Amino acid sequence: MNILEFTILVAAGSFLAGLLGSLTGLGGGVVLVPLLTLFFKVDIRYAIGASLVSVIATSSGAAAAYVKEGFSNIRIGMFLEIATTVGALVGAFLAAFISTKALAMIFGVMLLYSAYLSRKPRPRAQRNLPPDPLGTRLRMNGSFPSEEGGMRQYNVQRVPLGFSLMFGAGALSGLLGIGSGAVKVLAMDQAMKIPFKVSTTTSNFMIGVTAAASAGVYLNRGYVDPGLAMPVMLGVLAGSLLGARILIKAETKSLRIVFSVVIAVLGLQMLYKGLTGGI
Amino acid sequence: MAQTSENRGWTDQKLENVVGNLLRAGVSLSALVVAIGGVVYLARHGREPANYRVFRGEPSDFKSVSGIVREALEFHGRGIIQFGLLLLIATPVFRVALSIWGFAAEKDRMYMIFTGIVLIVLLYSLLGSGSAF
Numbered sequence: 001m002n003i004l005e006f007t008i009l010v011a012a013g014s015f016l017a018g019l020l021g022s023l024t025g026l027g028g029g030v031v032l033v034p035l036l037t038l039f040f041k042v043d044i045r046y047a048i049g050a051s052l053v054s055v056i057a058t059s060s061g062a063a064a065a066y067v068k069e070g071f072s073n074i075r076i077g078m079f080l081e082i083a084t085t086v087g088a089l090v091g092a093f094l095a096a097f098i099s100t101k102a103l104a105m106i107f108g109v110m111l112l113y114s115a116y117l118s119r120k121p122r123p124r125a126q127r128n129l130p131p132d133p134l135g136t137r138l139r140m141n142g143s144f145p146s147e148e149g150g151m152r153q154y155n156v157q158r159v160p161l162g163f164s165l166m167f168g169a170g171a172l173s174g175l176l177g178i179g180s181g182a183v184k185v186l187a188m189d190q191a192m193k194i195p196f197k198v199s200t201t202t203s204n205f206m207i208g209v210t211a212a213a214s215a216g217v218y219l220n221r222g223y224v225d226p227g228l229a230m231p232v233m234l235g236v237l238a239g240s241l242l243g244a245r246i247l248i249k250a251e252t253k254s255l256r257i258v259f260s261v262v263i264a265v266l267g268l269q270m271l272y273k274g275l276t277g278g279i
Numbered sequence: 280m281a282q283t284s285e286n287r288g289w290t291d292q293k294l295e296n297v298v299g300n301l302l303r304a305g306v307s308l309s310a311l312v313v314a315i316g317g318v319v320y321l322a323r324h325g326r327e328p329a330n331y332r333v334f335r336g337e338p339s340d341f342k343s344v345s346g347i348v349r350e351a352l353e354f355h356g357r358g359i360i361q362f363g364l365l366l367l368i369a370t371p372v373f374r375v376a377l378s379i380w381g382f383a384a385e386k387d388r389m390y391m392i393f394t395g396i397v398l399i400v401l402l403y404s405l406l407g408s409g410s411a412f
Contacts, residue, residue: 088404227357231317234310
């Protein structure tokens, strides 16, 4: 296979990953690294470097649309980014000392967990919680346009727990080159009781900043290869932009099921390859 | 209290519009630069065999900010791509810097400090982390 053929195939695969990732809301980053390592036989460190770059592109591209809707809370996002960026640095530094086999296995476990999370029903959100002293001191409480019309107020709870979970989300992102949006949403929606819509849009805005914190380390370390990152970044970006455009019309429920099965299968394969040393 | 939170919401919204446009511009510009670099790279090297199975790490010119700029100025395909990726990584950094300015306009000292911490972490990662190895 020459470089031109390789580039076209990787771009096509990345386009598909970006499209499915944005249609299902599960993110393209999670399938990108398995796609590159299992099918294109790319070294996992190059794959993670290219994936990180594409995560920044899709997050920034999508955030441009979200921030104008008035759902995301810039204070919550900025405060929690202290945890995610420091976590991302730690994760990126750790990645240098962990063997590629161990990386593949951690990735496999993460994929299986994401597949499980995406199938698990979300517990009903509690509304009208009393203000939490720390959340109030940090001026995180806010309001957003609700479906019933008008503005709905919310009070942020359990800030230390959310902050710790965000550190973990950042470390995972730096270690595996993913956006770890699922963990970020979990921290805000479940731990801090922030409304789901606010959680998802704020998470999206945080993903790019988190990924940039580890991308710098990967770049300086020589893990970002321009020949590989070029088709991955352009492909994922194009795919996710198209996905966001057709999302309104598409029926995504069955697609979500299919995609979570794909994620689980890729997770098992990554685990197997890591165990048998095929990576 | 209700009064202040309303004011804050309005200013935040204005800031977020600026931020949204900045993000869009940063991503579009970097995608364009990466695509141009990709064309140059494929035109020159497209027929060579592809090999990413073996990890070599990138040559030092593709690792540091100054090396990448030098390579791009010499119009090397891979150097231009890497410069585009650098623009992409810099976009969230600019976004955070812009937020400091936004919080300063609202005289929110606490969030200026929080945002400053995030900015320092990002700048360290991009400019300082190379020497840590």
